[in-house]
Amino acid sequence: MASTAKRSVGGANRPATIYDVAVAAGVSHQTVSRFLAGYAGIRPATRVRVERALADLDYRPNMSARSLKSGRSHRIGALTHETAQVGPSRIAEGAAAAARDAGYVLDLVSVDLHSPHAIDDALEQLMSQSLAGVIALVSTDEMRDAVAAARFEVPVVIEREEDDDRERSESGMQALVGHLAGLGHRRLMLISGPPNWSSARGRERAFARAVATHGIEAEPTRYGDWSPGSGHRAVRSAPVSSTAVVAANDQMALGAMLALKQQGLAVPGDVSVVGIDDIAEAAYFDPPLTTVRNDFAATARHAVQELIARIEGAAEPPVPERYAELVVRESSAPPPAP
Incomplete structure (x- = not known):
């Protein structure tokens, strides 16, 4: 031993x-x-x-010694932003783990898009590290445009949800709406994320398709910025005429539940509330939140594997199937009797 x-x-x-x-x-x-x-x-x-x-x-392994021996860098740069949000932070964490497992080191640089030279400054910082490649973790239209205008001198993979990428958001939203339909809900309200996020647009389109599939009505969509406060404001902005609220992330669901309770409505006795992402705190909301668990790690692994394949001149890996697991808790129940 x-x-x-x-x-x-x-x-x-x-x-x-x-x-x-x-x-x-x-x-x-x-x-x-x-x-x-x-x-x-x-x-x-x-x-x-x-x-x-x-x-x-x-x-x-000693990465410095390995790089000297091979004459090739084993450092990967990752450009990211909005790291306070669940999706970007989990994908960044997963990318770091996937790079480490593959014998690479990942250098993460978070970009402040309010700075006019943010991307250029971040690239200059990354390229000074003799990188083998770059992963751009893109969430918003502004980041997409900034990355598109940047000049990369090494292989690059841009990881973002395209507007026509139905697979990422479809299964999770179908599971949520199907769950509510199975409980007997016939009218739902969506709190969407900000329209400049491709994932928010994807979840909103998936919601529209899901309610159509199940023959359910939907009141006009309300919008938030992913924060609990915005979910709270979305519910407070006008009376909720639905028996269930679908929030595009768990934090907005938290704010929505508080606003409903402040209006004298019981969750889930009067209005059910569900979210997306299954953050660590979701199981401890009052009541515990029904939500969808997304496989952010699979997204991160594929981006790293694709970049390493380009760096090493190997065949690129197949796109993995993305799963979304419905996690049923106490915030969803049958609607009140008419």
Whole structure:
């Protein structure tokens, strides 16, 4: 059995090296190097010992040494924005994890689009790091236009929801509306995200298709900015004539629930409320929120895999199927009896 994850050198801990791995596995350091390089001619029993030692020692490759040896950078830049929002932040986290799993380091730069030179400044900052490629995580029309006008000197992947991309929003909204229809709701109200977000437009179109599929009425859409306050204002702006509110994200659903309660309406006794994203707090709303859990990690992994394929001249990976899981909690119930 290998020793602890970090060896003590002169009383101080340091990350394990290939020499530590070699000692733990009972092999030469050349064998460990060949294993890490993907050499296929290592005996199965030796391979098992090396794999176990790498895991036990929590070995992490030295990216600087690897880049020097190969003559190629293993750093990826990621341009993002609106990181306070759930989707962009989860995709950025997933991209960092996917890059790390593939042996790359991801440098994340958040862009302030209120600055006229934000993209140029961010690119200058990223390109000073000798990047292998760039992922642009695009959420709004403004970011899309800024990225389109930028000049990239390395391979780039632009990750955004296109206006004709039905798959991302369709299954989740169909699941929500189908759930409410199954409970007996016949009139719904949507609180959409801001129109300059492609994901908001996608969810709004998916809602329209879903209510048409189920033969349900919809009152005019109200709009928010993804925040709880905007969901609260959307409900307070006019009386709700529906028996259920569909919020395009969980934070707006939170604000909507408070506004309904302040109007003397019980959730879900008088009006059901559902959201999208399944944020960590959704299970602890009062009442706990029915919502849709999206696979942001799959979106991030595919973007990283696509970029690495372009960097390394390999075949690009197939687009994964995107899932949306309905999570039913206490904020949705049958409508009140007429």
